[in-house]
Amino acid sequence: MKEIKENYKLLEFKEYGDERGNLVVAEGSGFDIPFDIRRVFYMSGSDPDIKRGNHANRYTQFVLINVSGSSKVLVDDGKKKEVVVLDKPRMGLYLAPMVWKEMYDFSPDSVLLVLASEHYIDSEYIRDYDAFLEEVNREN
Template sequence: MRSDFDENYKVLEFKEFGDEKGNLVVAEGSGFDIPFDIRRVFYIYGSERDIKRGNHANRYTRFVLINVSGSSKVLIDDGKKREVVALDKPRMGLYLGPMVWKEMYDFSPDSVLLCLASEHYIESEYIRDYDEFIKEING
């Protein structure tokens, strides 16, 4: 799925192929399905339903979140509006651009949330205080 990624966040749907042997989902980087070169991959699993993960914004890293197993919800806040996206299909991804506050929660017991990142981990580009995030957004 090629798409315009001018938005701060966007739901993506990847190609899925299936037959009697099972299903295969394809997500290619470098501007095809994933709008960036992937420099870091990590995943979250074993989180209880009432645990919140994330709770931060990034100054320049972009992400795509995919629940490859189970489900979770993501609260997205761009400083102007808040929205909740349910990730409950392995062919569905959520693109998050820079300066988007994110909170992942409501993990199903079998949830595995795969995170693809445009940058290596750099602690200094994380904003972990919501009030600081709002100050930076409003300049």
């Protein structure tokens, strides 16, 4: 299985195109996606000024892919913050556990696909930023 040591990283998927259009391939189980995919969901219809996410996860890994349109993602590992623009369907953003994420600035046609390593477990979500900082700094 592909090992990713960073807390977050941009991934680029294979894209095939011809006169019929484009096909982007992202395979799980360590090929393109560094985990087995257990949950898939997507966000659409969000206004540009709406923030989604606003949490960290203790166990779940994610890959975010804007399959249509664009959005921005603020990623914060407790030491540094970075804004990543997702605007190509062949680009994915890998997020390890214990990374705070905020998705925002959605284009009108944005469809943000999310691949997750775990099923939904409410108790693993950290929804308070100060509690996240306290927990992530305790681990380091």
